[in-house]
Amino acid sequence: MxxxxxxxxxxxxxxxxxxxxxxxxxxxxxxxxxxxxxxxxxxxxxxxxxxxxxxxxxxxxxxxxxxxxxxxxxxxxxxxxxxxxxxxxxxxxxxxxxxxxxxxxxxxxxxxxxxxxxxxxxxxxxxxxxxxxxxxxxxxxxxxxxxxxxxxxxxxxxxxxxxxxxxxxxxxxxxxxxxxxxxxxxxxxxxxxxxxERKVHPEVKVSSSESVSGTKLHCRVYGFYPRDVDVKWIKNERDEIYSEEAAQILPNPDGTYQIRVSVEVTPEEGATYSCHVDHSSLAKPLAVCFEPSDRLIVYIMVAVAAVLSFTLVALGIFAYKARKKKGLNKMTEIAFGKATTLPVTH
CATH class of the missing domain: 3.30.500.10 (MHC class I-like antigen recognition-like)
Structure with missing residues (x-):
């Protein structure tokens, strides 16, 4: 048996x-x-x-x-x-x-x-x-x-x-x-x-989503055959961004395969992000650039404005406390007779 x-x-x-x-x-x-x-x-x-x-x-x-x-x-x-x-x-x-x-x-x-x-x-x-x-x-x-x-x-x-x-x-x-x-x-x-010997070239779609910790870029590669494929995110056309998530190659019902590689980034002004795909069906590796949507741009602008506002508020509070502390010190000197000059009053 x-x-x-x-x-x-x-x-x-x-x-x-x-x-x-x-x-x-x-x-x-x-x-x-x-x-x-x-x-x-x-x-x-x-x-x-x-x-x-x-x-x-x-x-x-x-x-x-x-x-x-x-x-x-x-x-x-x-x-x-x-x-x-x-x-x-x-x-x-x-x-x-x-x-x-x-x-x-x-x-x-x-x-x-x-x-x-x-x-x-x-x-x-x-x-x-x-x-x-x-x-x-x-x-x-x-x-x-x-x-x-x-x-x-x-x-x-x-x-x-x-x-x-x-x-x-x-x-x-x-x-x-x-x-x-x-x-x-x-x-x-x-x-x-x-x-x-059949080879089917991959389709690539890039997208993004927002989280508390930042922006997540997603690269979905699908419909390719054979199974082996290399997918990675590149910043500014030279720096690889390593993903903390383990990407798995999954089968499709039609016998092809799919994979999704996601990375978390902090968008920077002027920075570019692209998903690079290397597969045996391709004459050369494929690079698909991520184009921020209008909504993402708004998110970035709001984030920058929030940081700028926070900075200005913090500077205002600091200046106010500094002036207040200086005034208290002056009053203390007057109260204990240590001031060399009296403030001019009108």
């Missing part, structure tokens, strides 16, 4: 790195399915191309690229594997919930995620990885060298030990990772080579 379940990993997600290929799959289960959100899903890719999917509503594995449509018998076999694999993963989610509900609780709604990958490198060597998460937090990972699952934090140490004893499928997963997974990857690649 475990071996059958592991074969499902032939439905996977891939990323290209220096001529290598990666087959990776994402499994997700939710404790309480909702309309449009199946209880179980398996989304699959090769080299960043989403090529297959299975969900508990249709209970069918399906190819998402026409180039693989001729592999009908193989798809039927994958459907059977997926149906059996889904049952096993439900048991594993229940196992995690029993241990982690208090530690990683999320009310009555829980999410189990699993990511498995095999990698074929340019020199012919193979590798891979596996990660398991619960309610959005990674709890275990597969140690391929020791052939065992290891905890990500000490608080799940006992649970991970129980997991290894209860399921005991680490050796099977390693065998699959280095053999069957690579075999299926090589089988798919000739069919989808044209799809993998």
């Amino acid at each position: 475990n071996h059958i379940a592991v074969l499902l990993f032939s439905l996977g997600v891939c990323a290209v790195h220096c001529g290598s290929h990666t087959l990776e799959y994402h499994i997700a289960l939710v404790s309480s399915p909702a309309p449009g959100v199946p209880q179980s899903t398996i989304t699959v890719y090769i080299d960043g191309l989403k090529y297959g999917k299975y969900d508990s509503e249709t209970r069918r594995a399906r190819f998402l690229t026409p180039s693989l449509s001729s592999l009908t018998e193989h798809l039927d076999m994958q459907t059977k594997y997926a149906q059996r694999f889904e049952v096993i993963q439900k048991h594993k989610m229940a196992f995690l919930t029993g241990y982690l509900n208090r530690t990683y609780g999320n009310g009555d709604f829980h999410v189990y995620q699993r990511r498995f990958a095999c990698e074929l490198h340019e020199d012919g060597t193979v590798s891979g990885y596996e990660e398991i998460a619960y309610n959005g937090k990674e709890v275990m990972m597969f140690d391929k060298e020791r052939v065992v699952y290891v905890p990500v934090t000490q608080e799940v140490l006992t649970m991970t030990q129980q997991w290894n004893q209860h399921y005991n499928d680490a050796k099977i997963n390693k065998i699959y990772m280095e053999n069957e997974c690579i075999h299926y990857m090589k089988m798919y690649l000739p069919y989808i080579s044209t799809d993998l």
